[in-house]
Amino acid sequence: MGKKHRVFIVEDHRLFREGLKSMLDSRGDIDIVGEAEDGLEAIRLIRNIKPELVLLDLSMPKMGGISVMKEVKRELPDTRILALTIHESDQFVLEAFEAGTDGYCIKDASRAELMNAVDCVLQGKPYISPDISDQVIQGYISGKKTLKKESNWDTVTQREREVLKLLAEGYTNKEIGDFLHISAKTVEKHRANLISKLDLHNVAQLTTFAIEKGLVEPKT
Template identity: 55%
Template sequence: MKSRLIIVEDHRILREGLRAMLCSNPDFDIVGEAENGMDAVRCARQYQPDLMLIDLSMPKMDGLDAISEIKNISPNTRILVLTVHKAEEYVFAALKAGANGYLLKDATHNELRLAVENVLAGKTYISPGISERLVQYFLNGRKDPEPDTALDILTQRERQILKLIAEGNKNKGISDYLCISIKTVEKHRSNLMKKLDLHNASELTAFAIQKGLVTK
C-alpha cells in the first residue's frame, strides 16, 4: 500500500519541485498540498495522511503552530520539517511541537528520500549538519535552548493574530478569515500590545519579523 503524503510549502515552485521528486517513488502518493499553516491543518483533518512535509515560515499560521494542531487532530500522521532554519532553537521547538524529522532545504534528492523513508518507518531523522550542531550544543554544556519568553507568553491565537497583523491584514480581514468577531480581534490586538509592550501595528510587525514569524 502506498504511503499518503501532503506537501506544505508557501512557494509554489518549491511545492511543484517536491511533488515531482516524491512522485518518482512508486511507494508515495501525494494526496494534497497546502500553502499555509491553516490549510495544512484542514488537509490533515480531511486526509489523515501518513506523512506531511512542512515548512516553518508560512503565512496565516506558522509551521510550529500547525504541527501542534495537526498532531492533535491526526496523531498518527508523521511530520517532517523542511526548512532553511538551522538554529538550535528552531530544531528544539519543532521537535517539541511534535515533528518527527528536521531536514534543511539544501538537502539533496537522495537525502530527502532517505528522510521521508526513515520518518515513515517510525524513526527520527535530522539533517547531518544539524546533528553535528546539536552534538556540539550539548558538549558545550547547553541542555536546553534559551527560552524565547516574549513569544512563550502569547497564546496560540495571539501568535496567529500577530502573524496576520504583520502580514498587513486589518481587523475586518482577520475577523473574516478566522470567523471571529471584530471585537474579539480588537481584544486580542490589545492583549498583544500589553503583553509585548508594543504600541502600534508597525511595532507588532517589526517584532514578528524579528522573531521569524514572517519574512520581510
C-alpha cells in the same frame, strides 16, 4: 508493488512544491494525495484527507508551520510530519519538536538526504538534518547557548502568535477573526496583549518583531 504511502505537501513556493512532487513521484512508493499553499488551507485539507505523512514548510502564509503541526497532531496524532525549512536555529528546532514534528530537514539538503528523512519518518524514526544535530549537541556541550531561554516571547500564547503573524501579514482585525473563527473584538484583545507582553507600541513594531522571529518573511 504494495500499498503506497499517502503524502501531503504544504509549501507556498510553487517551484519548490513542484520539485518535491517530482522527486517523490519518482520513487514509485509514494502517492501525493494533496497540497496546500497556506497554513489554514493545509489544516482544512489534511483534516479531510488524513494523509500518512505531511511535508511541511515552517514559514507559511496565514498560519505558520508550528501552529499547523499542533493542530494536525491534536486531530490526527498518527499522521507523521516532516518539517522542511530554511531555519537552522535551535529555537526553531525545539519549537518544532515540541509542536509534534517527527523530523526536521533543511531545505538546502541533497536529494539523498531528503529521501532518507522521508524514509526515517515513514518508519517512525525521528530525523534531524546532520548539521542541525551537530549544532544542537554542541549547544549543550559548550554551555554557551541553551535551547530554550525564558523571555517575553515565552509568555505569548499560541493563539496570540497566530494573531501576530496575521497582523504582520497586513490583515485587518475582521479578516483575522474570519480566518481564526473569532470575533474582531477578540482579535483586538489579543493585539493589546501582544503589545503589552512584548513591550511594543504599534503594528509596525509588531511586524518587525514577527519578521525577527521568522513568523513572516520580509517584503522585498
